[in-house]
Amino acid sequence: MTSDHVVPLRRLFRVVNGGTPTPAQANWNGSVPWATPVDLGASAGAISQTQRTLTQLGARTGSRVVPAGSLILSTRAPIGYIAIAQREMAFNQGCRALVATSPVDIRYFYYQLSAATKELQSLGQGSTFQELSSEVLASHLVHAPDLEDQRRIADFLESEVGRIDRLAKVQQEMLLRLNERDLAILDSKIEELFGAFGAAPFRRYIASVEQGSSPQCDNMPAEVGEWGVLKVSSVKRGAFHPSENKKLPNEMAPAIRYEVREGDLLVTRANTPALVGAAAVVGRVRRKLMLCDKIFRIRTTSGLDKSFLAMVARGTRIRDLCAAASHGTSQSMANLKIEEIKEWPIPAAPLAAQRLMLSEVSAHHGATADLGAAVRRQLGLLRERRHALIRAAVSGQIDLTTGRGVDL
Known part of the structure; x- marks a missing residue:
């Protein structure tokens, strides 16, 4: 194949930007699929159904519709998910579509772009989040044989x-x-302890609860020696991830009382429904990392091993309670009240x-x-x-x- 076959995408495709209609009821729950980066990520390369749909009015006034056979590409959060539309489809502003303006085999370009994820991500621009612009996407070079x-x-x-x-x-x-x-064995061990020792509400073992603060931060992790504010993703599936933080601006004074320390028990009060209520014990950690307002620091009495609590919180009993009790304004974010966390059932087992x-x-x-x-x-x-x-x-x-x- 010669260099004559290498052309910018604009020679073969029209780039179409997506959008989101207003929340008005007349715009939603219609017959038009409305793709988001989440839908593309779950699509396995071909997409015909989406989590949410638009009415014809919503698609016409707040989004764009492209024909079947178009490529839809996520261009932010993250860049690089791609799928072939199997039917007419709208999509949000986190995506762009490639509509062929010349005869092409769309499968060929799907494969080519799916293998160029890292290259496309490197072309992203923006200080708040990385986004692949229409112009940069249209200028991306592709092989185009007959x-x-x-x-x-x-x-x-x-x-x-x-x-x-x-x-x-x-x-x-x-x-x-x-x-x-793993989960089946964990649940089995937890149930053995319930059977042997009975249950007690978590509140029985709580000495104090503290909630952090969430000032406006820079959209980048803090370097060692800089103050950072932990994100909810720092507490996930029983583990603490200190690198999940955002840099506190240099001109902003830190709330030193919220600095996390080794041995702290952290519980998230907000996250996706599957992850809200996650608990973890902080291991060795660097200085200058603060709690955000979506994470509780819970001090326990001497009758509860904090690592035991974090493990029990991963079990099905508490996960189901979190899913049932969580409430929020969207499917993507759920919240727990501290009173709900205090009611978690814990095996009343001795420390040994x-x-x-x-x-x-x-x-x-x-x-x-x-x-x-x-x-x-x-x-x-x-x-x-x-x-x-x-x-x-x-x-x-x-x-x-x-x-x-x-x-x-």
Whole structure:
């Protein structure tokens, strides 16, 4: 393939921007699918249904509709999810569509752009969040052989990439099974303690509760030595992630009383419905990280091991209570009141029994984590092979008559 086949996307496609209608009832819950980056991320390359829909009025006045066979690409939060629209579809401002203005095999360009995620992300601009502009997207260079070659390459990739994707799906299902087994063992151990010692509300073990503060921060993590405010994502699935923070502006005085310390028990009061109510104990941590107002710091009495509480909070009983009690203004964010957290049922076990369960469950989770790490390494290798195969095929490095070419 020669350089004559490399052209900017604008030579082949029209870039269409998306939008969001007003909340008026007349705009929503109609027959027009309305894609978001979340929908694209879950699409596996082809999209026909979306979480939310628009009426014809909403699509006409607040969004844009593109025909079936268009490519829809997420251009922020994050950049790079891509899918082929299987029907007429609207989409929000986090996406842009590519509507063909020349005869193309859309599968060929889907594969090519799906392998260019890192390159597209590097083209993002913006201080608050990275966004791929219409102009930059339209200027992105792609290989564009004649239509017959596009079809031959797309057919080849459909077969070979499909095989890789099926292998990846098996690995992803294995990760799900490992997580399910972890949860089943955790629930079993928790129920054993309930059966042996009964239940007590969490409030019985609480000495004090403190809630942080959320000043306006810079959209970047704080460097060591700088003050940062923790995000809710710093507490997730029983673990504390100190790198999940935003830099406090230099001109703003920190609220030193909210600085987190090793041994603090943190519980989130706001997050997505699946993650709200997450608990974790802070391990070794650097100085100058503050609680945000969506995280509680809970001091407990001597009768409760804080790591035991964080582990019990991952169990199905408390997760179900969080899902039932959480309330908020959107499907993407839920909230818990401290009184609801205080009612969590905790096995009324003595410290020795708490720590024995911690040891047993941690040992099992450690073995599972090793298996999961091996599976994720395999997934990484499959992703690398997928991208290399696509790049080699679209750039002419593979002889499709023999299947021979670069060493992948």
